[in-house]
Amino acid sequence: MRVLVVGGTGFVGRHLVALLLQRGHTPLVLSRTPRHLPPGAVHLPGDITREVPDLGGVEAGIYLAGIIRERGQTFHQVHVEGVRNLLQGLERAGVKRVLHMSALGARRGTGSRYYETKAEAEELVRESGLSYAIFRPSLIFGPGDEFFGQVLRGLICGPWPFVPLIGDGRFPFRPVYVGDVAEAFAQALERVLEGTxxxxxxxxxxxxxxxxxxxxxxxxKKPFLSVPLWLTDLAVPLLSRLPFAPLTRDQYLMLKEGNTAPFPEALRDLLPAPKALEEVLPTYLRCSGALPS
Known part of the structure; x- marks a missing residue:
């Protein structure tokens, strides 16, 4: 199957493109540069937030593009305008199937621009008239991830003699392995799984x-230093304006809310043995060397 992948050079995209190739598909990766593309993947130069090239011959579209920090591009451009452009391009080409990566917790009225633009994109997909599957992953872990490999590692490996703990630290999460996210998309593509x-x-x-x-x-073995929520509520919006802030305003809002849900029964056949955090994290989490940029 010839599959258009938007965001195929990103964290999840690199895993999914490799998996699609292994399963005999031809991924056509729409991106501004061909970096990280393995042999067999086809590069389509372009910027999804501006326009979509001719999609003749494409049999399905997958939208993975997303940002957690607004650096040169806004949440609305990447999460909403890009999705709208893709859907219009698929419609013009007569493509009937789209898979979309949203986020667990995406909904209107949260105060998080990340969540709210993801929710707006979901609405566009549902209203498109196309056959669709929307996946809402929790925190995604694996080599190259930002949350464990950068944010948490930075808190623990920093020069201070303690580990900052926001409030009482009871916010719940249910992290998912990047390889399992890629597997869910590949299986949904082949089985024509429908829904959110x-x-x-x-x-x-x-x-x-x-x-x-x-x-x-x-x-x-650093001790935890609990930072009251009222103080972080004041500090994070100010610190997040700095170019190398460890935590953005949107990340903080999502952190306080937590990010968890029951494992859906509809995915048991797709992911019968999802990988645990303890199994994968030791393979790539290190303090040595500089933090990734």
Whole structure:
């Protein structure tokens, strides 16, 4: 199957493109540069937030593009305008099938521009008239991830003698492995799975438990310093304006809310044995060297 993949050079996209190739599909990756593309993938130069090239011969579209920080592009451009452009391009080409990556917790009225633009994109997909599957992953972990590999590692491996803990750290999460996210998309493509699905891992953790797990893997034993929510509510909006802020305003709002859901029964056949965080995190979490840029 010839599959258009938007966001195929990103964190999830690289795993999905490789998996599609393994399964005999031809991924056509729409991106501004051909970086990270393996042999067999076809590069379509372009910017989905501006226009869509001719999609003749494409049999399905997958939209993975997303940002967590607004650097040169806005949430609305990437999460909404890009999806709208893709849907219009698919309609012009007569393509009937689209898969979309949203986010667990996406909905209107949250105060998070990330969540609200993801929710707006979901509405566009549902109203498109196309056959669709929408996946809403929780925190995605794996080599190259931002949350575990950068945010949590930065909190633990920083020069200070403590680990900052936001509030009591009881916010719940159910992280999902990037390979399982890619597998869900590939299976949904082949089985023509329909609907909207939360995509989570096999186990739930509090934020404090995630920090404790990471500390154990990194061999650090720093004490936690609880930072009251009222103080972080004041500090994060100010600090997030800095170019290298460890936590953006939207990340903070999502962190306080937590990010968890039951594992959906509809995905049991697709992911019968989702990988646990403890199985994968030790393979790539390290304190040595500089933090990734």
């Amino acid at each position: 699905f939360d995509l989570v891992g096999p186990k739930e953790y509090t934020f404090r438990e995630l920090l404790e797990l990471c500390q154990g893997i990194l061999g650090r």
